[in-house]
Amino acid sequence: MSKDVVVDIQGLTKSFGDRKIFRDVTLQVHQSEVVAIIGPSGVGKSTLIRCVNYLHPFDQGTIRLLGHELRGGERPSAAVLQDIRTHVGMVFQTFNLFHHLSVLDNIVLGPVEVKKVPRKQAVERAHELLEMMGLTDWAKAYPRRLSGGQQQRVAICRALAMDPKVMLFDEPTSMLDPELVGDVLEAIQRLAQQGMTMILVTHEMMFAKEVADTVVIMADNAIAEMGPAKQVLENPQTERARNFLARVLRNTPPADIPQAVVGGDPD
Amino acid sequence: MHVAWLYLGPFLQGTGVTLELTIVSTVVALVAGILGALGMIHGGKILRAVLVVYVELVRGLPPILQLFIIFFGLTQFGVQLDAFSAALIWLMVYGAGYAIEVFRAGIQDVSEGQWEAARSVGMGYFTTLRKIILPQAFALMMPELTNFTVLQLKNTTFVFFIGVADIMYQAQQGAASTEQPQVMFVMAALFYLVLNGGISRVAALVERRLTAYR
Numbered sequence: 001m002s003k004d005v006v007v008d009i010q011g012l013t014k015s016f017g018d019r020k021i022f023r024d025v026t027l028q029v030h031q032s033e034v035v036a037i038i039g040p041s042g043v044g045k046s047t048l049i050r051c052v053n054y055l056h057p058f059d060q061g062t063i064r065l066l067g068h069e070l071r072g073g074e075r076p077s078a079a080v081l082q083d084i085r086t087h088v089g090m091v092f093q094t095f096n097l098f099h100h101l102s103v104l105d106n107i108v109l110g111p112v113e114v115k116k117v118p119r120k121q122a123v124e125r126a127h128e129l130l131e132m133m134g135l136t137d138w139a140k141a142y143p144r145r146l147s148g149g150q151q152q153r154v155a156i157c158r159a160l161a162m163d164p165k166v167m168l169f170d171e172p173t174s175m176l177d178p179e180l181v182g183d184v185l186e187a188i189q190r191l192a193q194q195g196m197t198m199i200l201v202t203h204e205m206m207f208a209k210e211v212a213d214t215v216v217i218m219a220d221n222a223i224a225e226m227g228p229a230k231q232v233l234e235n236p237q238t239e240r241a242r243n244f245l246a247r248v249l250r251n252t253p254p255a256d257i258p259q260a261v262v263g264g265d266p267d
Numbered sequence: 268m269h270v271a272w273l274y275l276g277p278f279l280q281g282t283g284v285t286l287e288l289t290i291v292s293t294v295v296a297l298v299a300g301i302l303g304a305l306g307m308i309h310g311g312k313i314l315r316a317v318l319v320v321y322v323e324l325v326r327g328l329p330p331i332l333q334l335f336i337i338f339f340g341l342t343q344f345g346v347q348l349d350a351f352s353a354a355l356i357w358l359m360v361y362g363a364g365y366a367i368e369v370f371r372a373g374i375q376d377v378s379e380g381q382w383e384a385a386r387s388v389g390m391g392y393f394t395t396l397r398k399i400i401l402p403q404a405f406a407l408m409m410p411e412l413t414n415f416t417v418l419q420l421k422n423t424t425f426v427f428f429i430g431v432a433d434i435m436y437q438a439q440q441g442a443a444s445t446e447q448p449q450v451m452f453v454m455a456a457l458f459y460l461v462l463n464g465g466i467s468r469v470a471a472l473v474e475r476r477l478t479a480y481r
Contacts, residue, residue, distance in 0.1 A: 055383055078391065086389035096384035100402045100480045109398060110388030142480040155384075162388055 004031040006166055006197045007052060012061035013072065014047060021047050022221045025061070029166070032195040036202055036212035036229065040244060043218045045201040046093070049168045052199065053088040054081055066165060086114055089159030093171040095151040097143035103130070103154050104139040107161045115162065122161070129157040133187055149180030153187055160191075167191065169200040185211075205248060209233050217241045270450050274441045281437035282458060284351075288433065289420045289462075292358035296419070297412075299359070300366025301401070307371045309392075318367065325364025330425050333357055338429045354426035362419050369415055373408035374400060406477040413470035417463050434458050 007029040014021045022044035029035050037045045050056040051070075052063060060072035066087050068080050076084075098106050107126040111117040117125075130136055133153040143151055152172055159167060169188065173181045185204065189211050192198060202208055208215055209229050216226040217236070225232055225241040236242045303321075306314045325333070337360070338353035348356065377400050385395040405412070427436040438455035442448035 053387060055386060082389045082391065085387055088387075090384075090387035092380060092384065092387075094380055096378075096380035098381065098384065098399055100399075100406065110390070113394055113398060114389040144481065158384075158388065 005029070006031055006065060007199070008064040009052070010062045012048070012051060012058055012063065014044065014051065014056065014058040020221055022218065025223055027216060027223070027226070029197060029199060032197055033214060034192045034198045034200065034212045035214045035216060036200045036208035037216045037218060038202060038205065038208055039218035039224070043221055045218050046170050048218070049170055049199050049201055052166075052168055053085050053090055055090075082114070086162055087165045089162055089164030089167045091152065091155050091159055091167070091169045091172050093175055095143070095148070095155045095175070097151055097154055097158070099143055102140050102142060103135070103146070106143065106154060107158045110158065110162050125161060126157065129160055133157055134183075147180055148176045149183050152176065152184045156187055165197065167196055167198045169198065169202070171201050171203065174203055205233065217244060219244050270441075270445050270447050271454055274437065274445075274451065274454065277437040277440070278434060278454060278458060281432060281434035282462070284431060285420065285423050285433045285462070288355055288358055288423045288426065289416075292355060292362050293416055293419050295359045296362025296366045299363035300370045303363060303367035304370035304374055305396075307367060308374060322364050322367055325361055330361060330422060331428060333361060334425055334429060350426070350429045350431045353429060354431045358419065358422060361422065362415070365415060369408060369411045370404070373404040373411070376407050377403045402477070406481070409470065409474040409477060413467060413474070416466050416470065420463060420466065421459070
C-alpha cells in the first residue's frame with residue numbers, strides 16, 4: 001500500500017441476511033483526497049462508508065487504515081475500534097446530535113471522555129470550531145433549538161473536535177431544506193481546501209463535481225465507475241454510470257442545483 | 268377526634284416502615300431494572316430467556332401469592348425469613364420485574380442514531396450508556412417511573428398480611444381496638460395520599476429538569 005493511501009478498501013462484500021448490499025468494492029483514498037460516492041438509493045453507499053469506522057460489520061474483504069486492518073467476518077478488538085473511531089470523524093444524514101446536551105457539550109464530550117483532553121482545553125477548541133462554522137452565539141443552546149443546517153454544522157464541529165485523520169459524510173445535506181444546504185456544503189468545501197481527507201456520500205452532483213477529486217458511481221450493488229470527478233460526471237465510460245447520470249440530470253431542474261458557496265446564516 | 272390523636276404515634280411509626288420499604292425496594296428495583304433491561308436488549312439468548320421468564324412470573328402471579336411464597340413457602344427449603352425481610356425482598360423482586368420492562372421500553376425509545384453518534388467519536392458501551400442513552404431514557408420514562416414509585420408505595424400495604432407494622436397494619440389495629448374503624452381508615456387514606464402526593468411533586472420537579480432540553 002503506497003505511503004499516502006489513508007484508507008485502503010479491498011474486495012469488500014456485505015449482505016444483510018439474504019440481501020446483498022454490495023460486492024467486491026475496492027477503493028483507495030489518498031491523503032487529502034476528497035472522494036464522493038454517488039448513485040441511486042439503496043445501492044449500499046451509506047453502508048459502505050459505515051464499514052470504514054465499523055458501524056457496520058462486513059462479510060468479506062479488508063479495510064486498512066491508521067495502521068489497522070479490519071477483516072470481513074472478524075470483529076476487531078475494542079482497542080482497535082476505539083482507535084479507528086477516535087481518528088475517523090463521521091457526519092450523519094440525520095445529524096444525531098446528543099439532544100440532552102448543549103451545543104458546546106456535544107462538541108466537548110468526545111475529546112474529554114475518549115481522548116482525556118482537559119475540559120478547559122476542549123472548551124477552547126470547541127469555541128474555535130464554532131466560530132469557524134459561524135455558530136458562536138449558539139454554544140449554550142440545546143440542539144433542537146437550531147435549524148437543520150446549524151445542527152449539521154455542529155455535528156461537523158463535533159467530529160472535528162476529535163482531530164480526525166479522515167472524515168466520513170453520510171448524505172450530510174439530504175435532510176435539509178434547500179435553502180440550508182449551501183452553508184453546510186460551504187463548510188465541507190472549506191475542510192477540503194484545508195486538506196482534510198474525506199469520503200462523502202452525496203446526491204449533490206454539482207457539489208461533487210466542484211469539490212471532489214474522485215467520484216465513485218455505485219449501481220447494482222457494486223462500483224460502476226470511478227475516476228477523476230469531471231471525467232466521470234461529464235464523460236462516463238460505462239453504461240450503468242451513464243444511465244444513472246442521465247436519470248439524475250433529467251430529474252434535476254436547474255433551480256435545484258445547489259450553489260456550493262453561498263454565504264450568510266440560514267436564519 | 269381524640270382517637271386520631273391517640274393513634275398518631277403508631278401511624279407515624281407505620282409511616283417509617285412504609286417509607287423504608289418503599290425507598291429501599293424502589294432503589295434496588297430501579298438498579299436491577301436497568302441491568303435487567305440491558306440484559307434483555309443486549310444480552311445473549313440464555314440471559315434473555317431467563318429474564319423473560321422472570322418478568323412473566325412477577326407479572327403473572329398475584330402479589331399476595333408471591334409474598335406468601337417468599338414468607339411461608341421458603342420455610343420448606345429451610346429459609347426462615349422474619350416478616351420485614353420477607354416483605355422487603357418481595358417488594359424488590361416484584362418491583363424489579365416491572366422496572367425491567369419500563370427501562371427496556373425507555374432505552375429502546377432512544378434512537379439508534381444516538382448510539383451510532385457516540386460510537387463514531389470512540390465512546391465505548393458503558394460511557395455511551397451513562398453519558399448519552401440513560402439521561403435521555405430517564406427523561407422519556409419519567410411519567411412511567413413516577414407511576415412505578417407510587418405503585419411501589421401502594422404495594423407495601425400487602426405486607427400487612429404477614430404482620431409487618433406498616434401504616435395499613437396500624438390502621439387495622441386501631442380499627443379493631445377502638446370501634447371507630449372509619450376514623451382509622453380515613454387517617455390511613457390521608458397518610459397515603461400525602462406520601463404519594465409528595466412523590467408526584469418531587470417527580471414533577473425532576474422531570475422538569477430532565478426534560479429541559481426538549
